[in-house]
Amino acid sequence: SQQGEEDPQALSIQEGENATMNCSYKTSINNLQWYRQNSGRGLVHLILIRSNEREKHSGRLRVTLDTSKKSSSLLITASRAADTASYFCATDAHGFQKLVFGTGTRLLVSP
Amino acid sequence: GAVVSQHPSWVICKSGTSVKIECRSLDFQATTMFWYRQFPKQSLMLMATSNEGSKATYEQGVEKDKFLINHASLTLSTLTVTSAHPEDSSFYICSARDPAGANVLTFGAGSRLTVL
Numbered sequence: 001s002q003q004g005e006e007d008p009q010a011l012s013i014q015e016g017e018n019a020t021m022n023c024s025y026k027t028s029i030n031n032l033q034w035y036r037q038n039s040g041r042g043l044v045h046l047i048l049i050r051s052n053e054r055e056k057h058s059g060r061l062r063v064t065l066d067t068s069k070k071s072s073s074l075l076i077t078a079s080r081a082a083d084t085a086s087y088f089c090a091t092d093a094h095g096f097q098k099l100v101f102g103t104g105t106r107l108l109v110s111p
Numbered sequence: 112g113a114v115v116s117q118h119p120s121w122v123i124c125k126s127g128t129s130v131k132i133e134c135r136s137l138d139f140q141a142t143t144m145f146w147y148r149q150f151p152k153q154s155l156m157l158m159a160t161s162n163e164g165s166k167a168t169y170e171q172g173v174e175k176d177k178f179l180i181n182h183a184s185l186t187l188s189t190l191t192v193t194s195a196h197p198e199d200s201s202f203y204i205c206s207a208r209d210p211a212g213a214n215v216l217t218f219g220a221g222s223r224l225t226v227l
Contacts, residue, residue, distance in 0.1 A: 042218035101155045
């Protein structure tokens, strides 16, 4: 399976703390994306990082990419209760049009 | 931004009946749409790629006669679960490529199917 793996599977933190989740994938990629899913809803795109980029920021989000290790991390700083959701990485493998999603990290931010 | 509307958001049906789920791109044209299936607390599994005006491309292990996909216009793709059984109960999500590019997907809100 091409599916990536994320860890941790679940993460529970307090408001104000930072949350870090990691994604590993198996094949060469064009880019890697992170999506968020609130319970029982569709996914929302958060950020995209290209294979020739190493780090990218968007608001409270920071994404890193290490293509030599085939891994990425998503850091959410100063977390809020509203950040409670599942987070998925998705890879766009060379030559393939479809996205392959990771196993996801369930984040719970307590007030 | 691009919006994908999916309907119904939830449906309950009896075993043996068929259920149709619609996926519409509201403010853009989508020649390709993607249908995913998601089990509780699990990731999204791509079922098929819906292509406007041609046959859908199904992923390995997905029964094309069971999950009928029609993409008759540039803004509408439908997934019909035929002769549904309890094991077909799941969360089905459609998506389309954001016209802004870079293979970013815009997702519908999902449809929860429960087969009794």
